[in-house]
Amino acid sequence: MELTDATWTEIADCETDLAVLPVGSTEQHGPHAPLGTDVLTAEAVTDAGLERYDGTVIRAPAIPVGVAEEHRHFAGTMWVSPDTFRAYVRESISSLAHHGFDRVVVVNGHGGNVDALAEITATITRHDDAYAVPFTWFDAVGEHSSEMGHGGPLETALLRHCYPDLVRDDRLEEAREGAATGWGEWVSHANLTVDSVEFTKNGVVGDPTAGDAKRGEALLELASLALERLLEAVADRDISNSG
Template identity: 60%
Template sequence: MDLHASTWTDADAAETDIAFIPVGSTEQHGPHGPLGTDFLAAEAVASETADRVDREVMVTPPMPVGVSEEHRQFTGTLWVSPDTFRSYVREVAESLLHHGWNRIVLVNGHGGNVRAIGEVAARLSRAEDALVVPFTWFEAVDGAFDMGHAGPLETSFLLHTQPELVETDRLDAGRDGGTDRWGEWVSGTNVAHDSAEFTENGTVGDPTRATAEEGENLLEQATTALETLLSTLADRPVRTVPHK
C-alpha cells in the first residue's frame, strides 16, 4: 500500500504493523545516469516487494536526499549531514510508530547512508516498542557485476526499471571518463574523501556492460531478499531483550 496514494481512512483500516521507508540520495551518476538513481532503486525494490507479498505493507514516500557530500563537485548533487539524515529518518519512523506500524524496514539504495540507517534502526529498536532493520538492496544481491558507481550494476537495474531515464548514447562516455575502482587506496586506507579525486565524470565501472536482463535479475534477487527479511520481521517478537 503506497501511503502517499491512500486516504487516511484507508491507511487507518489497513491491517498491518509493517512499513517500508525507502531511503536514497540525489547525486551524480555519471553522464548517463539520472541524479535520482539511488532513491528510485530503493523505491522500486520496496514497491515491488510490497506488491508481491500477500500481507499488507505500508510503503512511505522515498527520502530523496541522503549522505552524499562525497559527490559535491558534480552539479545537481544534494546532501545533508549524517546528523540531519539520522534525525529525519528517525522522526519519520517515529511517526509510523505513533500509528502502530512498529515493524519497519529502512530500504536503502545509497552506500553513504548505510552507517546512518544502521544506527537509526538500532537506536529505535532499543528505545521504542519497535523492530527496525536496515536493508541495502545491492548488498543483498549476487549479480554479474561489482557495485562501482553508475557502473554496470546500477545501470542494468535502471535499464530494467526505468530505461527512459538512462542516456544510452552516453554509456561509452561514461566508461571513458570514469575509473574502475572506488577510492584511492594506500595501506588499506582510502585517502580520497570525494569521488572527484579519482573519477573524472563520476563513473566507477563500465556501464557499457549493463543489460536490462541483468537488471531484471537484480530486481528479482533484491525483492526475494526483502521478502525473506519481511517474513522474518513479521514473526519476530517486538520486545526489549531482558537484562541477564
C-alpha cells in the same frame, strides 16, 4: 498500501504493524544516469518486494536526499549531514510507529547512507517504540554485489530494466571511458581520498556498458526475493525483548 495514495480512514482501518521506508539520494551518477538513481532503484526494489510479499505493508514515501557530500563537486548533487539524515529517518519512523506501524524495513539505494542507517536503526530498536531494520538492495544480489560501483553496471542495469527512458544510451561510452575501476585510492588498507572527484573524472565507478536490461531484470528478481524474505522475518519476529 501506498501511504500517499490512501486516505487517513483507510490507514486507520489497516490491520498491519509492518511498514517499509525507501531511502536514497539525489546525486550525480555520471553523464548517463539520472541524479535520482538511488531513489528510483530503492523504490523499484521496494515495490517489487511488496508485490511478492503475501501480506499487508504500509509503503511510506521515499526520502530523496541522503548523506552524499562526497559528490558535491558534481552539479545537481544534494546532501544533508549524517546527523540531519539520522534525525529525519528516526522521526519519520517515529511517526509511523505512532499509528501502530512499529516494524519498519528501511530499503536503501545509496552506499553513503549505510553507516548512518545501521546506527539509527539500532538506536530506534533500542530506545524507541519501534523495531527497524536496514536493507540495502545491492548487497542482496548474490555474486553481482562484488561489481557494485557508482553509476556502474548494477545501477545502470536496474535503471535500464525499470526506467529505460532515463538512461542516456548515447553517453554510455563516455561514461565508461572516464570511469574509475574502484572506489578511492587505497594504501595500507586506508583510503586517501575524501570526495569522488579525486579518483573519477566523470563520477562513474565501474563499467556501465556491462549493465543491460536483462541483467537488471535478474537484479530486481534477486533483490525483491531477498526483501520478501526479510519482510516475512520482520513480520514474524518476537520483538518484545527489543528496546
